[in-house]
Amino acid sequence: YAGKRQLSGPLRYDPALDSASAQTLSLLTELRHAVEHHELRLYLQPKIALHGQPGLAAEALVRWQHPQRGLVPPMEFIPFAEQTGFVRQLTLWMFEEVCRWLATPAARHLPLRVSVNLSTRDLLDPELCHRLAALLARYGVAASALCLEITESAIMDDPQRAEAMLNRLSEHGFKLSIDDFGTGYSSLAYLKRLPVDELKIDKSFVMGMESAGDDALIVRSTIDLAHNLGLTVVAEGVETQAILGHLRSLSCDEAQGYAISKPLPAADYLVWQTRQG
Numbered sequence: 470y471a472g473k474r475q476l477s478g479p480l481r482y483d484p485a486l487d488s489a490s491a492q493t494l495s496l497l498t499e500l501r502h503a504v505e506h507h508e509l510r511l512y513l514q515p516k517i518a519l520h521g522q523p524g525l526a527a528e529a530l531v532r533w534q535h536p537q538r539g540l541v542p543p544m545e546f547i548p549f550a551e552q553t554g555f556v557r558q559l560t561l562w563m564f565e566e567v568c569r570w571l572a573t574p575a576a577r578h579l580p581l582r583v584s585v586n587l588s589t590r591d592l593l594d595p596e597l598c599h600r601l602a603a604l605l606a607r608y609g610v611a612a613s614a615l616c617l618e619i620t621e622s623a624i625m626d627d628p629q630r631a632e633a634m635l636n637r638l639s640e641h642g643f644k645l646s647i648d649d650f651g652t653g654y655s656s657l658a659y660l661k662r663l664p665v666d667e668l669k670i671d672k673s674f675v676m677g678m679e680s681a682g683d684d685a686l687i688v689r690s691t692i693d694l695a696h697n698l699g700l701t702v703v704a705e706g707v708e709t710q711a712i713l714g715h716l717r718s719l720s721c722d723e724a725q726g727y728a729i730s731k732p733l734p735a736a737d738y739l740v741w742q743t744r745q746g
């Protein structure tokens with residue numbers, strides 16, 4: 470969308486090249502530089518309730534304000550950051566940025582809940598829990614103000630370790646959400662054991678709901694499944710009012726997507742929220 474630029478030249482990561490390549494080193498150097506020189510930006514995308522009480526919720530999404538290349542979307546550097554392990558620093562940067570924002574005078578007294586994405590690497594990091602807890606303490610933010618999103622495929626990468634980590638995070642008071650649900654082949658029996666609060670239906674199904682095919686059926690079954698397991702269900706990638714209405718009629722709990730709002734710079738989120746009245 471607006472502001473999006475394709476990376477070109479040495480910055481575009483090509484996984485076909487081996488990890489010792491000059492290209493990898495140069496992107497890693499650029500990413501480190503980006504964190505140190507405050508080139509990363511916190512964007513917030515509103516999430517709305519479709520029934521009952523309107524809550525104040527948003528998903529935190531990273532953007533890279535690159536001095537030459539403009540606003541770089543996460544899919545152009547997150548997969549690379551995953552591969553090199555740098556994503557753990559990125560997660561901590563994002564988590565701290567969200568805590569800092571939640572502690573500002575404008576946000577502090579509002580019943581906000583912000584979702585932060587974790588990566589596969591984070592699930593293997595034994596230090597993660599206490600690092601997150603230390604950041605909460607530093608900014609005086611409650612764990613319940615944060616929801617951690619973990620993709621279904623990251624969980625299924627190493628289900629046992631993921632389960633152990635989710636249990637620890639849940640004991641710390643974090644809300645937990647399974648992101649991109651429907652793409653990761655988890656079993657029902659397994660899902661039931663995880664201490665999660667929310668399922669987020671992958672946008673590929675939501676975007677196809679009004680077209681011929683199985684997407685509407687998959688969305689409806691996922692909503693029923695989530696409710697039968699006692700979970701809140703969120704649809705991501707809601708691009709039209711027709712789909713929003715359809716989701717409401719299926720008793721989906723929450724929605725997120727361009728039909729509601731694009732991701733906004735954090736400073737604009739409360740302005741957007743106020744205008745909703």
Ligand code: C2E
Pocket residue numbers: 514529530531542543544547556559560563586587588618648649672705706707708725726727728732
């Ligand atoms: P995600 O967590 O599934 O986030 C939802 C993505 O869908 C976001 O893309 C969002 O901008 C996009 N989206 C929202 N509404 C719509 C819509 O109506 N239509 C369409 N087509 N797309 C919509 P974004 O911001 O480009 O992020 C892509 C992915 O990058 C995220 O997917 C997440 O996996 C990852 N990501 C973003 N920020 C972070 C971060 O701070 N840490 C980690 N580990 N991953 C992140």
Ligand code: MG
Pocket residue numbers: 528586618648
């Ligand atoms: Mg997410």
Ligand code: MG
Pocket residue numbers: 648649669671672705
């Ligand atoms: Mg998602």
Ligand code: MG
Pocket residue numbers: 649671672
């Ligand atoms: Mg997704």
